[in-house]
Amino acid sequence: MNALGPTYTEKIYHSLPWLTRYPFWRLGRFLQGLRSAQQHTHLIVTVANHYEPGWAPGGGCEDRKTQLSRVREWHREARITGRLIKDADGTPFRHTAFYPGEQYDPALLEVLAEMQAEGLGEVEIHLHHGTEQPDTPQNLKASLIGFRDLLADKHRCLSRSHPADIPRYAFVHGNFALANSRGGFGCGVDNEMEILAETGCYIDMTLPAFPHEAQVPKINAVYQCGRPLHEAVPHRCGPSLRVHGTVAYPVIMTGPLVFEWTRKRWGLPFPRVDDGVLTANYHCDLARLDRWRGAQVSVQGRPEWIFIKLYCHGFFQGDLEATLGDPMRRFWGTALEEGSRTGAFTVHFASAREAFNIALAAVHDKKGSPHSYRDYSLRPIMQPWPAEQKIQSSIGNPGTIRQAVSLS
Incomplete structure (x- = not known):
């Protein structure tokens, strides 16, 4: 991540395209809320962790010993939190670790693979590139395929739609520069989205990118x-996903981008943008949860399934506690109790892959609890494949899973 953030003036300028549309979006959500008032909702919560154990204050990269120590500490905290905080389905709270391909270290990935085997979070692809000079399409494609295959073959991470499928992955772009969206910085490849689709990316979770x-x-x-x-x-x-609609990959799932109006300066409301970041200087409470719910990120026609994609940089200074420690445990404990007490919502902790599967199930007009569709289309490579689906694949008929995803 770029250490130098934009100035206040730059933040305003870069935000104009979405700020000018925000009132119309808010009006539409208000009208939608009137139609679905008092409706019980399912909150599908995904934490996209820009998982960079090498991060160091002021730039640079920590040594390998420090990184390994950090990842092991993360594993310990994840076990504690996973044991104490479980959703309505018994699924532990966990992050999806988007690990940077350019910082690959097999020892660190082995710890993450062990965490995934314990049900404490899945591993997906993060990539910083084009920071020193613009990247090329050829190099980007080779980098993605190389890292994808390392994760799948050596560490048994990522997922497939059927046993003979190529590895499929979720993606978060380093420096938020998805598809060369920062004027050449941090990417340089105009057709990056095309390359992501060709190499097996089914969903991107980079956004929101405020204030860039x-x-x-x-x-x-x-x-x-x-x-x-x-x-x-x-x-x-682009068109939102909708029930009975078609799906083109990669799907874009944004996190919430809304305003908080509780702060005041000189006695007047002073808005703050809530983009779903988990960090020590923006604590989580039920008011934030209400804002995330109010963003109503959903598949059109299935408004009762609300996707809450949060994000963090888990190794930023002081953020481990805020993202996985006691403050996070207290927050989700309170949120789960509130949902149970009021009956207004049910929380489902989901990996990036599971969130995609649930969204795809919504497109296919599946109903009921989102929990039933965690493995609807893509299954972890680490997870044994059902025998009947192995047989279908071996005779050249991958069955309904492959047809539903249309990824191959």
Whole structure:
């Protein structure tokens, strides 16, 4: 992540495309809320952790010993939190670790693979590239395939739609520069989205990108690119996923991008943007949860399934406790109790893969509890494949799973 953030003036300028649309989005959500008032909702909560154990204050990279110590400490905390905080389905609270491919270390990945085997979070792909000079399509594709296959073959991470499928992955772009959306910095490849689709990416979870210029006008949505994938920033617009609709990959699932109005300066409301970040300087409480719910990120036609994609940089200074320790345990404990007490919502902790599967199930008009669709289409490589589906694949008929996803 770039250490130098934008100035206040730059933040305003970069935010104009989505700020000018925000009132219309808010009005639409208000009207939708009137139609679905008092409806019980399912909250599908995913934490996209930009998992960089090498991060060091002021730039640079910590040594390997420090990184390994950090990851092991994370594992210990994840076990404690997973044991204490479970959702309505008995699923432990966990993060999805988007590990940076350019920082690959087999020893660190082995710890993450062990965590995944324990049900404490899955591993997906994060990538920083084009920071010193613009990357090339050829190098980007080779980098993605190389890291994808390392994760799948050596560590048994990622997922497949059927046993003979290529490895499939979720993606978060380093420096938020998805599809060259920061004017050349941190990417340089206009057709990046096309390359992601070709190499097996089924969902991108980079957004929101506030306060950078990478933030597109489309907010608070599960959608697909509205422009040709070979163009730069093809996700700047696009149709939301809807029940009985079609799906083009990669799907874009944004986190919440809403305003908090509780702060005051000189006695007047002073808004703060809540983009779903988990960090020590923005504590979680039920008011934040209400804002995330109010963003109503969902598949159109299935408003009772609300996706809450949060994000963090788990190794930023002081953020381990805020993202996985006691404050996070207290928050989710309170949230789970509130949902049970009021009957207003049910919380489901989901990995990035599970959130995608649930969204796809919604498109296919599946109903009931989202929990039933965690493995709807993509299954972890680490997880044994059902015998009947292995047989179907071996005779050239991958069955309904492959047909439903249409990823191969």
